[in-house]
Amino acid sequence: MADIGIDPWSSNDSTDYDALSDRFGLQKIDLSSIDKPSMLQRRNLVFAHRDLDVPLSAAERGDPFGVLTGLMPSGKMHLGHTMVIEQAKWFQELGADVTVAVADLESVATRGISLEQGRKVAMEEYVSNYAAMGLDPDKTRIYFQSSRPEVQRLAFVLGRRTNLSELGSIYGFGGDTNLAHVQAPLVQVGDILHPMLDEFGGLRPIVVPVGVDQDPHIRLTRDIVSKTQWFNIKNAKPAGILVSLSVQDENKTAFGIGENGRIDKIKRKDVISSVVRLLEDLGFADISPNPSHGTVVIPAATKSDEYRIRERLLELERSMGGLGLMSPASSYHKFAMGLTGGKMSSSKPETTIFLNDSIESMKKKIRKAHSGGQPTVEEHRRLGGNADVDVAYQYLRFFFEQDDSELDQISSRYASGSILAGEMKQICIDRAEEWLSELAEKRTQWSDRLDEYLS
Numbered sequence: 132m133a134d135i136g137i138d139p140w141s142s143n144d145s146t147d148y149d150a151l152s153d154r155f156g157l158q159k160i161d162l163s164s165i166d167k168p169s170m171l172q173r174r175n176l177v178f179a180h181r182d183l184d185v186p187l188s189a190a191e192r193g194d195p196f197g198v199l200t201g202l203m204p205s206g207k208m209h210l211g212h213t214m215v216i217e218q219a220k221w222f223q224e225l226g227a228d229v230t231v232a233v234a235d236l237e238s239v240a241t242r243g244i245s246l247e248q249g250r251k252v253a254m255e256e257y258v259s260n261y262a263a264m265g266l267d268p269d270k271t272r273i274y275f276q277s278s279r280p281e282v283q284r285l286a287f288v289l290g291r292r293t294n295l296s297e298l299g300s301i302y303g304f305g306g307d308t309n310l311a312h313v314q315a316p317l318v319q320v321g322d323i324l325h326p327m328l329d330e331f332g333g334l335r336p337i338v339v340p341v342g343v344d345q346d347p348h349i350r351l352t353r354d355i356v357s358k359t360q361w362f363n364i365k366n367a368k369p370a371g372i373l374v375s376l377s378v379q380d381e382n383k384t385a386f387g388i389g390e391n392g393r394i395d396k397i398k399r400k401d402v403i404s405s406v407v408r409l410l411e412d413l414g415f416a417d418i419s420p421n422p423s424h425g426t427v428v429i430p431a432a433t434k435s436d437e438y439r440i441r442e443r444l445l446e447l448e449r450s451m452g453g454l455g456l457m458s459p460a461s462s463y464h465k466f467a468m469g470l471t472g473g474k475m476s477s478s479k480p481e482t483t484i485f486l487n488d489s490i491e492s493m494k495k496k497i498r499k500a501h502s503g504g505q506p507t508v509e510e511h512r513r514l515g516g517n518a519d520v521d522v523a524y525q526y527l528r529f530f531f532e533q534d535d536s537e538l539d540q541i542s543s544r545y546a547s548g549s550i551l552a553g554e555m556k557q558i559c560i561d562r563a564e565e566w567l568s569e570l571a572e573k574r575t576q577w578s579d580r581l582d583e584y585l586s
């Protein structure tokens with residue numbers, strides 16, 4: 132994101148995630164509402180979301196839902212990139228189908244990487260590691276933006292629902308921004324929404340696990356979706372839910388509005404009756420339609436009915452010729468600090484561990500990593516280490532130590548001074564060695580079967 136304009140989420144450990152969540156209206160993850168939270172959720176590293184209850188309730192009901200995420204094939208895949216794949220895997224275990232975009236068009240736009248180069252990097256660095264990380268090939272589809280016309284078509288069509296000033300205010304674009312940069316976010320909107328098309332699984336909740344720097348794209352997508360929907364849902368006064376027609380160029384004919392703005396009363400009545408019928412199907416008895424206002428009030432409906440109503444209205448919209456798109460849900464991870472204490476960056480190999488790094492190179496990097504230890508052993512024993520800024524500890528927490536009680540012990544023994552900074556690094560190295568070796572082994576196992584993941 133940083134490359135394509137303003138990056139409100141400067142991704143380092145001094146980021147005030149709470150303040151940013153407030154500013155952009157992200158919801159906090161409520162662990163008590165999640166049956167078996169993932170490791171990243173338990174540690175508050177996947178810390179925020181939008182509408183996460185929607186896919187989670189689908190999972191609970193055993194209804195279909197999907198995950199869509201993506202990464203740019205812009206360089207080597209590193210530890211920071213694994214977090215979205217871990218999240219996708221967690222949703223997959225709850226029953227989601229997973230779609231992963233290789234954002235090769237975005238790499239062209241923002242990094243100047245050719246499509247050929249992007250394809251090569253994607254296969255060698257990304258797809259092989261997605262497989263090794265354990266995504267289920269039967270329920271995972273990986274595609275390239277450049278080879279999926281439906282995504283590009285959606286990007287184009289939905290471009291009608293935004294404009295330069297909205298993109299400017301979200302991304303900081305100006306008059307000299309090149310147009311590929313302007314198109315990239317729309318392609319991402321296409322990525323996020325296309326799994327809902329009939330040929331990609333149809334209408335169902337889609338959740339987008341990403342780093343919190345991607346939230347601007349989620350906001351843009353949700354804003355565009357709300358503009359395309361043919362029916363609005365609002366709270367009714369004094370209680371209940373009000374459904375109203377959202378008249379647009381696309382639906383004037385279907386809604387019975389003539390060239391001159393005159394309303395075809397019979398057609399309008401039909402539309403409203405269809406809405407009433409779907410509400411009756413859902414079990415509502417008390418329904419007040421008002422065809423001339425284009426509204427239907429359901430006084431007994433509550434917030435918790437909204438999703439079911441929305442889903443049916445989208446089906447109706449589709450049957451009438453609309454896109455019938457649902458707002459995507461999202462979940463957000465924080466950023467692990469770079470090895471040297473600042474930002475993690477693929478263009479600075481000393482700041483991170485690449486998934487294809489050798490054990491030797493990993494060891495060297497961790498030994499040099501920024502430490503939270505005291506300057507002398509004597510002081511360390513007396514004052515203890517600071518795990519918050521200790522990269523070795525933080526990498527155990529973000530990536531390598533699955534066991535919470537083990538992690539807690541390590542952190543309290545560090546705080547009390549009984550684990551020295553060098554020992555912390557050794558613990559991290561041992562766990563990282565296990566983790567990387569296992570990954571490398573799985574990569575080899577999958578090396579000639581990667582086709583199984585590609586669409």
Ligand code: TRP
Nearest residue numbers: 132200201202203232234319322
């Ligand atoms: N913009 C993302 C990145 O910078 C990549 C991406 C493209 C993506 N399409 C997506 C992420 C759809 C999530 C969903 O890496």
